[in-house]
Amino acid sequence: MTRPLSPEALSDLVAAIFAAAGCAESEARAIAENLVDANLTGHDSHGVIRVPNYLEWLRNGTLRAGQSIAVITESETLALLDGRYGFGQSVGPQAVALGIDKAREAGIAIVGLRHAGHLGRIGAWAERACDAGLLSVHFVNVAGSVMVAPFGGTERRMATNPLAIGVPRPDAPPLILDFATSLVAEGKLRVALHGGKPLSEDALIDRDGRLSRDPRLFYGPGELGEAALARSGSAAIRAMGGHKGSGLSFMIELLAGALTGSGCCGPGPRTLANGMLSIYLRPGAFADGAAGDTSAFAAEVESYVAFIASAQPAEPGGEVLLPGQPEQRNRERRRAEGIALEAETLAALIEAAEALSLPAETIEACLAARA
Numbered sequence: 001m002t003r004p005l006s007p008e009a010l011s012d013l014v015a016a017i018f019a020a021a022g023c024a025e026s027e028a029r030a031i032a033e034n035l036v037d038a039n040l041t042g043h044d045s046h047g048v049i050r051v052p053n054y055l056e057w058l059r060n061g062t063l064r065a066g067q068s069i070a071v072i073t074e075s076e077t078l079a080l081l082d083g084r085y086g087f088g089q090s091v092g093p094q095a096v097a098l099g100i101d102k103a104r105e106a107g108i109a110i111v112g113l114r115h116a117g118h119l120g121r122i123g124a125w126a127e128r129a130c131d132a133g134l135l136s137v138h139f140v141n142v143a144g145s146v147m148v149a150p151f152g153g154t155e156r157r158m159a160t161n162p163l164a165i166g167v168p169r170p171d172a173p174p175l176i177l178d179f180a181t182s183l184v185a186e187g188k189l190r191v192a193l194h195g196g197k198p199l200s201e202d203a204l205i206d207r208d209g210r211l212s213r214d215p216r217l218f219y220g221p222g223e224l225g226e227a228a229l230a231r232s233g234s235a236a237i238r239a240m241g242g243h244k245g246s247g248l249s250f251m252i253e254l255l256a257g258a259l260t261g262s263g264c265c266g267p268g269p270r271t272l273a274n275g276m277l278s279i280y281l282r283p284g285a286f287a288d289g290a291a292g293d294t295s296a297f298a299a300e301v302e303s304y305v306a307f308i309a310s311a312q313p314a315e316p317g318g319e320v321l322l323p324g325q326p327e328q329r330n331r332e333r334r335r336a337e338g339i340a341l342e343a344e345t346l347a348a349l350i351e352a353a354e355a356l357s358l359p360a361e362t363i364e365a366c367l368a369a370r371a
Helices: 009-021 027-038 048-060 088-106 125-129 188-192 222-232 240-257 295-309 327-335 343-355 359-367
Strands: 070-074 078-084 109-114 135-143 162-166 175-179 237-239 273-281
Touching: 009 048, 009 343, 009 359, 027 048, 027 088, 027 125, 048 188, 048 343, 078 088, 088 109, 088 125, 088 273, 125 135, 125 273, 125 343, 135 240, 135 343, 188 359, 222 327, 240 273, 273 359
Parallel strands: 078 109
Antiparallel strands: 070 078, 109 273, 135 162, 135 273, 162 175
């Protein structure tokens, strides 16, 4: 691990990289802030380790800079949008903003987004809805990214297909549930490949049915960056929770991929893209009595939060954590202490910056700005 870096300086470096790669400064900054925020929350798998991938996708046309959503169909409570293979950090906020606006007016909104670039940590979009006072549910698939074996199988047939749910709380941090339906997110394999936190012993399954924790069985031979892009190994990621997680992942493919028109992850070659089906709910639309009075809902949420948190810990000195609480604590700690990256991840960032002819002082400023 490197010494902790300043989040602001790291964001500056990543923004400079994408600006040099051809993105407008506002888009480059949005990409950087989204990735660095993932690192802040402790989800390094969705943080700046993704920069080399994004740059490669931008070079080969899988990702397109400067895109805005196209409206395919729209009503008071529904919208189907096309992201035109733009950066998820650009088209994602546009889709979420439309869903928020509709739900504020109608009480509910359903938004389908197809052909979006990598949308990053999906919990970030649930957080945006919570900031607007809305509940939200987000189903996401990845066309062109076959990585996960279905329950009972050994071959790759599904993507990691995350689910995120956000519930706002008037006087407390929101409740954010955000997880991949695979046993581990693909980015966590990449973190392990780069020398970070190792995988669990049963994270992968090879074609002969043997379980493994070795990320090279998934990525195949070669240099770290090349292997991470190729994903040419023989092993597959396992679905979480046995048949339950596998079934949930299967249904997310249909909701986020088939229903939105973004496409499921197989069969056959598909252009790499995220599909996302999002549901937004305004609590006031479900209130009894006075229109818009959400006090009963808020009180019930807090009552249940207290009930859950009061459960006896399974281990001495432990505690029962709420959805989103680890991310909140990580964000506070890493803002104060800085973000420590795996040495290989930092080296890849520096290599990308140098390949784009960024001034040495820009790179050095990030390395010098320790938290």
